[in-house]
Amino acid sequence: MPTTRAATTRDRSAVRSLLRLWPYVRPVRARLFTAAFVAIVASCVGLVIPLVLKWLVDGPVAGRDPAGVWLGALFLLLLGLAEALLFGLRRWLVARPLAGVEAAMRADLYRHLQRLPVAFHDRWASGQLLSRGTADLMLLRMFLAFPLTFLLVNGVTILVGVIIMLGQDLTLGLVVLGPAVPVIVSCVVFEQRYAGVARRAQDQGGDLTTVVEEGVLGIRVVKGFGRHRSQALAFRELSRTLRGTELRKARLLATITGVIVTLPEVAIGAALVLGAVRVADGRLSAGTLVAFLSTALALRWPVDSIGFLLAMSQEAATATERYCEVMDAEPETATAPAGTAREVSAERGLRFHGVGFRYPDAPAGAPPVLRHVDLHIRPGESMALVGATGSGKTTLTALVPRLHEVTSGRITLDGVDITALSRRELRAQVAVAFEEPTLFSASVAENVLMGAPGEAGAAELERALSVAQADFVHGLPQGADTQVGEQGLSLSGGQRQRLALARAVVGRPRFLVLDDPLSALDVHTEAAVEAALREVLAGTTALIVAHRPSTVLLADRVALLSDGRITAVGTHHELLRDHAEYAHLMSGTKREASR
Numbered sequence: 025m026p027t028t029r030a031a032t033t034r035d036r037s038a039v040r041s042l043l044r045l046w047p048y049v050r051p052v053r054a055r056l057f058t059a060a061f062v063a064i065v066a067s068c069v070g071l072v073i074p075l076v077l078k079w080l081v082d083g084p085v086a087g088r089d090p091a092g093v094w095l096g097a098l099f100l101l102l103l104g105l106a107e108a109l110l111f112g113l114r115r116w117l118v119a120r121p122l123a124g125v126e127a128a129m130r131a132d133l134y135r136h137l138q139r140l141p142v143a144f145h146d147r148w149a150s151g152q153l154l155s156r157g158t159a160d161l162m163l164l165r166m167f168l169a170f171p172l173t174f175l176l177v178n179g180v181t182i183l184v185g186v187i188i189m190l191g192q193d194l195t196l197g198l199v200v201l202g203p204a205v206p207v208i209v210s211c212v213v214f215e216q217r218y219a220g221v222a223r224r225a226q227d228q229g230g231d232l233t234t235v236v237e238e239g240v241l242g243i244r245v246v247k248g249f250g251r252h253r254s255q256a257l258a259f260r261e262l263s264r265t266l267r268g269t270e271l272r273k274a275r276l277l278a279t280i281t282g283v284i285v286t287l288p289e290v291a292i293g294a295a296l297v298l299g300a301v302r303v304a305d306g307r308l309s310a311g312t313l314v315a316f317l318s319t320a321l322a323l324r325w326p327v328d329s330i331g332f333l334l335a336m337s338q339e340a341a342t343a344t345e346r347y348c349e350v351m352d353a354e355p356e357t358a359t360a361p362a363g364t365a366r367e368v369s370a371e372r373g374l375r376f377h378g379v380g381f382r383y384p385d386a387p388a389g390a391p392p393v394l395r396h397v398d399l400h401i402r403p404g405e406s407m408a409l410v411g412a413t414g415s416g417k418t419t420l421t422a423l424v425p426r427l428h429e430v431t432s433g434r435i436t437l438d439g440v441d442i443t444a445l446s447r448r449e450l451r452a453q454v455a456v457a458f459e460e461p462t463l464f465s466a467s468v469a470e471n472v473l474m475g476a477p478g479e480a481g482a483a484e485l486e487r488a489l490s491v492a493q494a495d496f497v498h499g500l501p502q503g504a505d506t507q508v509g510e511q512g513l514s515l516s517g518g519q520r521q522r523l524a525l526a527r528a529v530v531g532r533p534r535f536l537v538l539d540d541p542l543s544a545l546d547v548h549t550e551a552a553v554e555a556a557l558r559e560v561l562a563g564t565t566a567l568i569v570a571h572r573p574s575t576v577l578l579a580d581r582v583a584l585l586s587d588g589r590i591t592a593v594g595t596h597h598e599l600l601r602d603h604a605e606y607a608h609l610m611s612g613t614k615r616e617a618s619r
């Protein structure tokens with residue numbers, strides 16, 4: 025199940041979580057405060073209406089003065105209009121800045137994701153990241169636009185309304201205030217329970233996103249193996265779980281809304297009966313009772329809405345937590361650590377010095393993938409890396425561009441420790457091509473030139489395409505400007521591999537790391553690519569993971585990786601002759617090799 029739980033819902037305050045939004049809200053704070061002030065004024069204007077009603081009932085209505093009634097009606101109309109206009113103004117004030125806050129947070133999240141190490145992405149399910157960048161940020165925008173303002177506005181409105189009611193009649197005011205304590209206690213309990221359920225629903229939403237993403241990206245496998253039904257069942261199961269959590273949320277919300285609505289309504293009913301008796305006794309004017317009840321009714325929405333405003337705030341708090349879990353993850357440092365000795369030896373070429381590595385998420389007690397790897401690839405030399413499947417070849421190649429950090433030992437490029445180079449410096453020197461070629465939704469040219477941003481032009485592009493034997497590009501509808509589909513799926517596996525290879529060589533890197541980059545090519549194309557690659561490799565120090573003798577023969581020497589260590593280094597023929605494991609790995613294709 026693609027679940028990522030970076031943190032459980034710990035004891036934490038929603039307010040503390042929401043305060044972390046301040047850096048984003050700061051630039052638009054003036055607008056937000058103005059909008060909140062406008063909303064408070066609008067709400068208070070609404071509270072003036074009952075006072076006008078009181079004047080109307082006790083004055084012109086009781087005195088049968090039609091002109092006074094018309095005047096009062098006109099005043100009520102103007103107050104209603106002013107209230108509506110002010111609420112409209114509030115909306116206008118917040119809409120644009122809050123869209124900006126959401127966009128800024130999304131941009132920061134994306135930028136941060138790009139800078140997080142590969143180990144982080146190995147650990148986190150993509151749907152969890154996707155849901156943080158979409159659904160969670162939408163929740164936050166809605167919170168800033170609505171509950172944040174209205175919790176304040178409604179609080180002030182309720183306070184002013186209660187003061188007005190108490191001023192009109194103390195006894196009736198106390199009757200209406202009666203349910204305040206049970207309502208507040210219910211709200212506190214609701215907050216605690218809702219926080220956990222809201223977090224669960226957001227995490228389950230992330231899991232669902234992961235399943236949808238995998239199903240769409242893996243549609244060929246799903247169809248090829250006729251797995252629609254089992255995929256649909258798995259999806260239905262997850263969505264049923266999410267539905268259960270959403271229902272639990274709805275039940276909690278329904279309960280708190282029931283409490284918040286019922287208790288005050290009962291209190292208003294009691295005040296109505298008591299007030300009517302006192303009007304009949306002549307101890308209260310009809311106008312005061314009308315004004316009192318109108319004020320109490322005007323407070324209904326501010327009180328009734330507290331339930332869902334609190335629910336939205338809780339969801340925003342958990343969304344903020346989820347967002348911050350990613351933002352708090354330590355990114356790769358872009359610059360070299362200060363004080364690191366750059367030159368550790370005068371040795372040229374690419375050298376592994378006693379390198380050890382274990383994956384951060386490997387089970388405790390599992391042996392390291394690499395142990396004391398010592399290997400020297402001389403300048404201009406190409407070294408093939410051969411080993412059984414799962415022996416750690418891909419892992420070793422990933423250490424050179426620092427996609428993972430060595431856990432012991434060090435790697436040097438021309439005598440310079442790679443940790444002493446900034447990422448930019450390192451990646452300008454080292455180019456990589458992986459067995460699984462990833463292309464982006466962009467043109468062929470953009471995909472290839474990604475290997476040398478800002479440095480290479482049309483001539484370099486042509487040269488790289490020619491080295492990778494990617495002439496098929498000229499036959500595409502718009503040549504190198506043809507857009508390749510999502511992940512390059514509109515191209516064949518071999519075509520994608522050749523574009524990935526072109527991307528690796530386009531910047532004429534000093535160090536080239538190729539992870540079995542020719543595996544999807546037919547023998548004729550592979551031979552043509554190898555011939556062209558030999559020219560490139562002549563001036564480059566290269567480490568090439570190879571499974572086939574034809575790829576091994578590209579290299580000057582071969583290193584055998586076995587049980588996490590380099591157990592032999594020599595030419596293909598030497599190893600074939602002296603090492604049974606190597607001969608075994610190459611067996612079955614020996615004839616091809618000796619041709």
Ligand SMILES: Nc1ncnc2c1ncn2[C@@H]1O[C@H](COP(=O)(O)OP(=O)(O)OP(=O)(O)O)[C@@H](O)[C@H]1O
Nearest residue numbers: 146383385386393412413414415416417418419420
């Ligand atoms: N992200 C990861 N987290 C934990 N272990 C991993 C991770 N990636 C790979 N491994 C483990 O590391 C070991 C070496 O994997 P690696 O991909 O480097 O082998 P390989 O020699 O390239 O295999 P192949 O020839 O099949 O491509 C394997 O046992 C694998 O299960």
